[in-house]
Amino acid sequence: MPFFKFQISKFSTRVQAEGFRSQIGKKILGTDFTFKISKRPHNKGFTLVELLVVIALISILAAFVFASYQNFGQRQEVQNVALELKSSLRKYQNFAISGQKNPDPTNVSQCHDPSSLANDSTYSVVYYAVLADSSPVPHSYKAVLHCAHLALGYDVEFVNGFPWENLENFEVGKASIPPSSDDSCDSVEIRFKPVNKGIELYCDSSPLAAPYDQVYFSLSNGAATYRVYVTSSGDIYEEQKM
DSSP states (O other), rough: OHHHHHHHHHHHHHHHHHHHHHHHHHHSSSOOOOOOOOOOOOOOOHHHHHHHHHHHHHHHHHHHHHHOOOOHHHHHHHHHHHHHHHHHHHHHHHHHTTTTTTTTOOOHHHHOOOOOOOOOTEEEEEEEEEEEESSSOOEEEEEEEEEEETTTEEOOOOEOOOOOOSEEEEEEEOOOOOSSSSSEEEEEEEHHHHHHHTTEEEETTTTTTOOOEEEEEEEOOOSOOOEEEEESSSOOOEEEEO
């Protein structure tokens, strides 16, 4: 019996204390200051739909990044081809300017008397020619050294074959400077001559006439297109076509 009285007394004291705090809170703050115990909500995980949405977004982003990287690689490939072509053209131009009679040491047919091991001074370099034809498939690309001995001339072909792969489109043509107007050609020929003798440009075997004063090589693989220009003054440069 004393035990139950103790419990009832304890409960009564607690109720009085709660009521006292509530009255004090109302007088001080103008509101009920009674303390309440709230339950902490349970943490919830991701639902299946949320996980699927996240996976789908990640997949789309990964596909976009991969496509952009692949496209960049293809554009870089065409640019490298254009730079290689420009480098080759400048090399042949320098050969012509310096009168180089032996562009390819591995070729037995050089610009000198075949019966002599040394270059014959009676043989001279007339020009280095680059010939490209975009009409047949596969396309043709040649580099030729034209030599002369007295009144006779002959060609030494030291490059024969299209040196670049993975190009969907190869075209040649003529243009004006700046290239505000251009026109396609089936074939072009560039003749680099020795120093102070200039350069000759041909479109379909005919010399260029005004307003055209440069020829170009157009290189494309579907992702990008680059052109390499050779001007009548001997300038060689590349340009990306948008």
